[in-house]
Amino acid sequence: MQHIEYQTLIDSLEKLTIPQCDLIKKRLSSHPFTPNPVLKNLEIELDQHPHCPKCHSSQIIRFGQAHGRQRYRCKGCTRTFMCTNGTQFFRLHNHAKWLTYIENMVQGKSLRECAKLTDMALSTSFNWRHRFLSMAQTDQPEKLEGIIEAHETYFKFSQKGERNIKRQPRKRGEKTLSKKLNNKEWTPVLVAVDRAHHEMDFILNAVTDDNIDQVLAPRLASQCILCTDNQPVFNKLCEQHQILHKVSHNLQTVEGVFHIKNVNEYNCRLQKWMERFHGVATKYLGHYLGWFRALETQKYEKTNTFKLLALQQHCFET
Ligand SMILES: [Zn+2]
Incomplete structure (x- = not known):
């Protein structure tokens, strides 16, 4: 740029309105330098x-x-x-759009809205969302400690987006079978939380002794106390691993401290948050569970273990 042009530009900066300022900021943020x-x-x-x-x-x-x-x-x-090696940004093009996309995604905007706001194809929006979320899926604490509450929640089995759907299509308003029957219409997710707000979740094929034992037993610290409802699967786990077990009937508190209210409230918040997606494909359920877990963790931990949210904070600071 010529010196005179540059000087004119600088001199006119003071006359900018707020929307004009915002537009310039946006343009500069995608400038190669x-x-x-x-x-x-x-x-x-x-x-x-x-x-x-x-x-x-x-x-x-x-x-x-x-x-x-x-x-x-x-x-x-x-x-x-x-x-970027080893991160979700490895070999990902369009650097200038990353932050805007993540910001919109974290705010819970739909795939279509995210695509529109960042000016990209819907298929790219889909790929980006799941690329970013795949990191969240594996970001779970290693162990739960002290008083631990466990309870399962269910999500409708869905093959959303798949070409070869194996089951008969559901009619609008048609009732699905009860969740408790371990039927194929529902996917059980075991959620466990401790009182230090650490949370884990496991997608199960069915709620069975073996499945519960396999996912939960290795993640419980020694000398912990497990609070559950009166499902027999938990009795077996606690007997086998000599874990002190407190059963809360109808959400009652036992001995003043043992209850499953925290895990139940977590599951309620999770179900409510999931409503915005109008049913997610079961094969991507883990991504969404990880996303919600990261949002929840952020309430209690100042350290940003989850990079997307660290970046989100960065967006709001600048
Ligand atoms: Zn090395």
Whole structure:
């Protein structure tokens, strides 16, 4: 730009209205020279927690630049990598749209709205959503401790979006069978929470002794106390692993502290939050459970374990 043009531009800045300012900010945020806040955030994360995506060594050094971005080298395995390696942003194009997309997604906007607001195809919007959510799915605490509450909740089995649907289509308003029968119409999800607000969930084929034992037993810390309703599957688990078991009948509190109110309230919030998606495909249920878990965790933990939400916070700060 010529110096005179530049000077005219600078001089006219003071006359801008608020909407004009917003428009300029938006245009500048997608300017190639503007540092991408997502990449910046990932670089800060690597500085604070050095980690090689290949061999997991913490011995990494800055190693020049590639395509205008910082490159790193691992002293352990000598490989070079960028801050996006091993994250959901690896080889993802359209940097300038990442933050806007995540912001809209975290606000619970539909796939179609997200696509429209970021000017992308619906199929891209779908791929981006599930790319970002796949990280949330595996982000669960290792163990639950102290007083633990467990209860299951159910989601309608859905093959939404699939071409070869195996079951007969449901008619509008048609009643599905009861959830308690372990039938194929409903997918059970076991949810367990401890009093420190750690939460885990497990998608089950059916609520059986073996399934409950397999998912829950390894995740319970020693000397914990398990609170459940009076379902026999939990009795068996507690007997087998010598866990102190407190049964709450009809949501009653036992001995002043043992109840399953927290897990029930969690399940209610989860079901209500899921309504906005008008039924999710069962094969993606884990993604949505992870998304909700991350939103819930954020209420109690100041540390941002979940990067998408860290970025969301970043959006609101800038
Ligand atoms: Zn390495």
